[in-house]
Amino acid sequence: MGERLAVVSGGGTGIGAAIARVLAVDGFDVLVVGRREEALRATTARISWDIARPGAVRAVVADLADPEQVSRVAETVEGRAVDAVINNAGSYRGGDSGTLAGVAHQWRANLDANVLTAVLLTEALRPALRRPGGRVILVSSIAAQQGGGGPYSAAKAALHGWAYDLAAQLGPEQITVNVVSPGYVTDTEFFGGRMTPQGHARRVAATLVGRAGTPDDIAEAVRYLAGPAAGYVTGQVLGVNGGSVLGR
Template identity: 75%
Template sequence: MGERLAVVSGGGTGIGAAVARVLVSDGYDVLIVGRRADVLRTTADQIGADSGRPAAVVPVDADLTEPAGVERVAAAVDDRPVDVLVNNAGGYLGGDPATLTGTAAMWRANFDANVLTAVLLTQALGPRLRRPGGRVILLSSIAAQRGGGGPYSAAKAALHGWLYDLANEYGPQGITANVISPGFVEDTEFFGDRMTPEGYAKRVGATLVGRAGTPDDIAAAVRYLAGPHSGYVTGQVIGVNGGSVLGR
């Protein structure tokens, strides 16, 4: 068992799995959280085998929109200090906005998946964050900065406003809080079966570097923010998007 612990929500696939892999390689024990127990177990076993640290990744299946699910994660952490909390759970949830009832359901579902999951998990683990030296990282999206995703854009933008509260609260305790805002990242489940060759080409064409992002690109940014050289970086929205949205 390592001395440092990271918790990664949405850790079974895509960006979350890449984050877990890089943190394990840096010596962390990592607790990965998601709703699908089989996916989490497969990822944990694979990272453990590849790293030579079979017990380094602990899967916890939980619905983070529900307090009971968040309490399961807190129980799994037990009394260990949490060095890094990566709030990566979320995604775009569609619906039928043709009626007011459908619109309300769609917006609530996106808020719950992208905001409430992060709020509840951070509240539950906040007292366990290492002081000083803890790191809170929120995963947003360029949709928060340029629109285009309706309720998803609005939910991710809400994380930015909440970030500033977290940074103000935790800074005096030696804990940093930052947002990573990815652009188009391939090899994730985000688009499901919605992605077309035309849509892929359009998104790559919107970058300045002429390629899609990868989960490893985002994991590298997490590695920096989680590491010892980022202690003077807090309250920031860091774009990792190939230049598709320029910093302002």
């Protein structure tokens, strides 16, 4: 058993799986949380095998928008101090916007998937956060800063405001709270097969470095914020977007 524990939501595939891997390599025990048991089990087995540390990564199946299931995640921690909570779970939720009822349903679905999941998991684990030295990291999106995603953009932007508030609350206990805001990243399930060659080319052309991001790019930013070198960094939004949106 490692000395440090990280909890990563949305950890079965894509960015979440890459985050789980780098943290496990750095010696964390990692608890990955998601709704799809098969994806979670495959990821935990693959990472544990690759780093030759059996049991380093464990899985908990839970819908983080459901308070009762979130409580089960907290119970799985089994009394250990939690060194890092990485709120990566989230997705774009489409819907019928032709009626007011449809608009309301779509907005609630996006807020539940991207904001409520992070709030409930963080609040459930808040008593267990290591003091001093705990880390809370929220994975947002470039859509929060440049728009284009309707309710998804609004939901991700809400994470920024909440992160500032949470950083002020937890700062006196020397717990940091930061946001990683990815730009266009390939090798994830976000677009669900909807990405066209033209859409890909347009997004790459919007960067200053001439390439799309990878899950590992985002994972490395999380690795920094979760590590000892970032102890004086809190209340910040770190854009990892190839220059598509410049820092402000």
